[in-house]
Amino acid sequence: MGVEVVVEGLTKSFGKQVIWEDVSLTLPAGEISVLLGPSGTGKSVFLKTLVGLLRPDRGHIWIDGHDLANCSENKLYELRRLFGVLFQDGALFGSMNLYDNIAFPLREHTKKSESQIRQIVMEKMDLVGLVGAENKLPGEISGGMRKRAGLARALVLDPEIILFDEPDSGLDPVRTAYLNQLIVDLNAEIEATFLIVTHDINTARTVPDDIGLLFRRELVMFGPREMLLSSEEPVVRQFLNARRHGPIGMSEEKDVSELEAEAQMGHDPGALPPIPPQLMPTGNRIRRTMRPPGSWLAANGVIPPPGSFVDERGRNWLEEYPRLINAHLNGVR
Ligand SMILES: Nc1ncnc2c1ncn2[C@@H]1O[C@H](COP(=O)(O)OP(=O)(O)OP(=O)(O)O)[C@@H](O)[C@H]1O
Ligand SMILES: [Mg+2]
Numbered sequence: 001m002g003v004e005v006v007v008e009g010l011t012k013s014f015g016k017q018v019i020w021e022d023v024s025l026t027l028p029a030g031e032i033s034v035l036l037g038p039s040g041t042g043k044s045v046f047l048k049t050l051v052g053l054l055r056p057d058r059g060h061i062w063i064d065g066h067d068l069a070n071c072s073e074n075k076l077y078e079l080r081r082l083f084g085v086l087f088q089d090g091a092l093f094g095s096m097n098l099y100d101n102i103a104f105p106l107r108e109h110t111k112k113s114e115s116q117i118r119q120i121v122m123e124k125m126d127l128v129g130l131v132g133a134e135n136k137l138p139g140e141i142s143g144g145m146r147k148r149a150g151l152a153r154a155l156v157l158d159p160e161i162i163l164f165d166e167p168d169s170g171l172d173p174v175r176t177a178y179l180n181q182l183i184v185d186l187n188a189e190i191e192a193t194f195l196i197v198t199h200d201i202n203t204a205r206t207v208p209d210d211i212g213l214l215f216r217r218e219l220v221m222f223g224p225r226e227m228l229l230s231s232e233e234p235v236v237r238q239f240l241n242a243r244r245h246g247p248i249g250m251s252e253e254k255d256v257s258e259l260e261a262e263a264q265m266g267h268d269p270g271a272l273p274p275i276p277p278q279l280m281p282t283g284n285r286i287r288r289t290m291r292p293p294g295s296w297l298a299a300n301g302v303i304p305p306p307g308s309f310v311d312e313r314g315r316n317w318l319e320e321y322p323r324l325i326n327a328h329l330n331g332v333r
Contacts, residue, residue: 001288002030002193003064003082003160005050010059010069012042012049018217019045023059025212025222027161030289032187032194033222034204036239037214038248043197044088046214047163050195051083052076063161081109084159084192086150088166092138098125099134102153109157124152127189128182144175148182155190164196168203176200180207180279188281191288201242205229206279209289213239215248226296229275230304241273274307277317286328293317 005027012019019042027033037043048054050061052068061068068079092101099121106117125131128148138146147167154162167183168176180203187194198204204211205225212222215235221228228236238246275297281287293309296302309317 001191004029005161005193005195006060006062007050008060008062010049010061011057012045012054013057020214020217020219023214023219025219027193027195028210028289029193030187030191031209032183032196032207032289033210033212034196034198034208035212035214036198036204038239039199041214041217043214044165047085047165047195047197051085051163052080081157082160084154084157084162086147086154086162086164086167088169092146092149092153094138097135097137098130098141098149098152101138101149102156105153105156120156121152124155127155127186128152143170144172144179147171147179151182151186155186158190159192161193161195164194164198166197166199168198168200176203181282183207184279184287185281185285187289188285188287201240204240206276209278209291211240215239224291224296225278226275226294226302226304227300230272230297230302232272237272272305274305275309277309277311277320280324284324284328284331286325292325293321 007023007025007027010023011021023046035043035046045054049056050068056069059069063079063082066075066079068076071079092098093104096104102121102124103117106112106120112120122131125134128151130145130148130152133141133145133149136145138149141149151164151167164183168179171179183194183196184207196203196208208225210223211225211228213220213228213236220235221231221233228240231237231240234246235248237243238248277293278290280290294304297304311317
């Protein structure tokens with residue numbers, strides 16, 4: 001089941017520009033983590049560093065007992081095969097049809113026969129709902145289909161870790177909802193370790209087990225979803241609730257005078273909104289790595305905002321979840 005990725009004291013700069021400093025976090029094996037942060041804070045640079053496309057200045061990236069940040073080129077090549085990456089734009093080859101795009105990593109990195117390749121490609125195309133579109137060129141399909149094709153390509157080498165760079169950017173809300181469900185279902189099925197960079201607050205609030213926030217060249221916070229969604233820390237609160245009020249300004253960070261003016265106006269940040277239930281896999285399946293709703297809050301004596309864990313059908317997941325687990329266990333037996 002997936003592999004754990006432990007990042008320790010990671011620092012990256014380009015010339016004199018420090019992108020982020022001393023970033024430490026653990027992506028737990030098989031869990032879904034989301035990385036948030038204002039535009040330009042280095043989220044894409046972080047993903048590229050994790051997969052070894054960029055070398056950090058300092059720090060460690062531990063995977064399976066190897067330090068990806070400080071290993072030989074050969075070892076790096078080997079470790080990279082643990083990763084599947086969905087780049088921001090799908091990064092498909094425009095002159096290749098979807099089938100050949102998705103088959104590309106297999107032809108490049110394995111000695112599999114064309115019939116073995118066909119079997120894998122068709123299986124992954126089926127998984128992302130693209131059967132029938134094998135002969136289409138990337139330019140002939142919608143943005144949502146391109147994302148799913150990029151995802152199928154990221155899956156063909158059976159990765160243990162999948163990095164998604166804004167899988168939902170440019171998608172309409174309905175397609176985003178489908179893609180989020182696909183990501184959760186995929187995690188239930190392949191149990192790889194997921195890291196998703198997104199600007200979509202709804203995605204961040206409902207999909208992951210863990211959330212991290214990059215701001216002002218550092219990782220402000222990283223931890224369980226319930227911890228960040230109940231946090232009073234001003235930056236976390238502002239970002240996760242998509243508010244104007246807070247330390248983050250329009251073009252960059254607000255300066256001290258702006259913040260003082262805001263404080264004098266006596267803006268009350270208001271009550272935290274309810275914590276939504278976490279998105280479940282379809283078909284009454286469960287994710288082995290999912291923590292029961294409310295578990296972090298209960299363990300830390302935090303009372304959730306009223307209305308938390310109630311879905312749009314009025315079901316309360318603090319009660320619904322144990323029922324589902326029981327039904328699942330009975331079904332398995
Ligand atoms: N190869 C590079 N050489 C020099 N600077 C770079 C390079 N790649 C990224 N940067 C700089 O690093 C900073 C962070 O960029 P990055 O693309 O990671 O931001 P981001 O958080 O992904 O933003 P967005 O949310 O808009 O995608 C930017 O200032 C960018 O100009
Ligand atoms: Mg980016």
